Amino acid sequence: MGARLKVGVVGLGAWGCNVARCLYEMPECDLVVCSDLNEARRSMAERNWNVQTVASLDEMLAQHAEIRAVVISSPAITHYPLAKKALLADKDVFVEKPFTLNVRDAEELSALAAARGRILMVGHLLEYHPAVNRIREIIQSGDLGEIYYIYTQRVNLGRIRGDENALWSFAPHDLSQILYILGEDPVDVSARGQSFIQDGIEDVVFLSLFFANRRMAHIHISWLDPHKMRSTTVVGSKKMLVFDDAAASEKLRIYDSGAQSPATCSYGEAIQVRFGDIQIPHLIATEPLKLEFQHFINCVEHRITPRSDSQDGLRVVRILEAAQKSLEMDGLPVSLHSGAVSKALHPPQTINRQWTPSLPMVPGMPVVVAHS
Numbered sequence: 272m273g274a275r276l277k278v279g280v281v282g283l284g285a286w287g288c289n290v291a292r293c294l295y296e297m298p299e300c301d302l303v304v305c306s307d308l309n310e311a312r313r314s315m316a317e318r319n320w321n322v323q324t325v326a327s328l329d330e331m332l333a334q335h336a337e338i339r340a341v342v343i344s345s346p347a348i349t350h351y352p353l354a355k356k357a358l359l360a361d362k363d364v365f366v367e368k369p370f371t372l373n374v375r376d377a378e379e380l381s382a383l384a385a386a387r388g389r390i391l392m393v394g395h396l397l398e399y400h401p402a403v404n405r406i407r408e409i410i411q412s413g414d415l416g417e418i419y420y421i422y423t424q425r426v427n428l429g430r431i432r433g434d435e436n437a438l439w440s441f442a443p444h445d446l447s448q449i450l451y452i453l454g455e456d457p458v459d460v461s462a463r464g465q466s467f468i469q470d471g472i473e474d475v476v477f478l479s480l481f482f483a484n485r486r487m488a489h490i491h492i493s494w495l496d497p498h499k500m501r502s503t504t505v506v507g508s509k510k511m512l513v514f515d516d517a518a519a520s521e522k523l524r525i526y527d528s529g530a531q532s533p534a535t536c537s538y539g540e541a542i543q544v545r546f547g548d549i550q551i552p553h554l555i556a557t558e559p560l561k562l563e564f565q566h567f568i569n570c571v572e573h574r575i576t577p578r579s580d581s582q583d584g585l586r587v588v589r590i591l592e593a594a595q596k597s598l599e600m601d602g603l604p605v606s607l608h609s610g611a612v613s614k615a616l617h618p619p620q621t622i623n624r625q626w627t628p629s630l631p632m633v634p635g636m637p638v639v640v641a642h643s
């Protein structure tokens with residue numbers, strides 16, 4: 272390997288500071304230049320990390336030809352134009368989540384990176400988290416048995432953004448994690464949410480994913496919640512596990528617990544519920560953001576396709592776009608294959624207040640209850 276990789280960072284906000292600090296501390300690269308529109312943020316970077324600063328990516332590209340990689344940690348709306356500009360300047364690019372704000376832009380960036388032979392990696396941080404990697408290994412080993420369902424909670428009273436809703440802000444983490452540990456894409460998605468604080472910007476979203484083989488996942492996201500929760504629960508036919516990323520230690524617990532299905536009970540035997548031991552695996556303590564950038568640098572140096580490459584980013588954006596569509600239709604399931612409302616194009620059915628069991632119902636379809 273030659274000289275250390277020279278890197279520039281665009282965007283020095285709340286998260287961009289972590290990004291720049293991490294790259295500054297890593298021996299594998301040189302943080303050469305940072306860019307932010309805001310002068311106070313640039314001064315802070317000069318003081319903290321002794322880097323040169325510029326106001327824009329244009330200036331960075333014009334004044335620092337020596338940088339080979341650009342890390343984009345500016346707001347989501349800037350990801351597409353800035354990543355495109357950096358790729359066109361033949362830089363390798365790391366772009367924070369969400370990759371883009373629509374599928375079309377994600378496809379264009381992915382094709383551009385491929386055409387120019389550039390590395391394009393998306394900041395799906397949880398794919399580099401030691402606990403998530405352990406969960407993936409456990410699932411793949413079959414130790415949990417058949418996976419029945421997963422649910423995640425990413426809630427707190429936190430940063431309320433005005434330029435994107437909680438779905439686009441938080442769900443990329445949960446979605447990328449779920450796709451990564453299951454190794455499978457959902458068939459359709461349904462989302463409901465509410466905008467309490469700002470018109471048209473959902474503060475809380477409940478998102479449901481449906482997979483083949485009856486698997487389900489549910490994601491609860493909110494920046495309007497009294498608890499800080501960052502948790503993932505996986506329920507399998509043999510065992511279950513809980514990953515609590517807000518815990519200071521012992522973040523992952525595997526429960527040797529479950530219920531016997533009627534098919535495995537002998538005739539006349541009652542279904543057994545089993546409460547077994549709890550196992551707490553040892554996890555390496557390295558900061559996931561450092562592991563993520565080590566992976567990026569390794570991919571750049573050795574021209575390897577990143578784990579969270581542009582195709583991975585595209586899969587997540589495709590689900591986010593479908594979920595947004597569902598959100599706007601008050602929860603109607605949207606197919607990930609066709610983008611259409613799932614389960615056929617049935618209009619809402621009207622039923623009388625007395626329940627009519629013979630009525631043919633479509634799962635997830637809204638029902639209007641008539642008041643007679």
Ligand SMILES: NC(=O)c1ccc[n+]([C@@H]2O[C@H](COP(=O)([O-])OP(=O)(O)OC[C@H]3O[C@@H](n4cnc5c(N)ncnc54)[C@H](O)[C@@H]3O)[C@@H](O)[C@H]2O)c1
Pocket residue numbers: 281282283284285286287288306307308309312326327328344345346347349367368369394396440
């Ligand atoms: N991976 C994670 O865990 C994680 C966590 C939080 C945020 N993020 C992502 O990181 C990105 C930044 O988030 P944040 O919380 O730091 O946002 P922020 O709003 O706090 O900061 C954004 C910064 O970018 C600057 N900026 C805006 N447009 C710019 C441009 N064209 N050129 C240069 N600078 C520009 C702004 O002046 C501001 O300082 C977002 O995409 C967000 O989704 C990722």
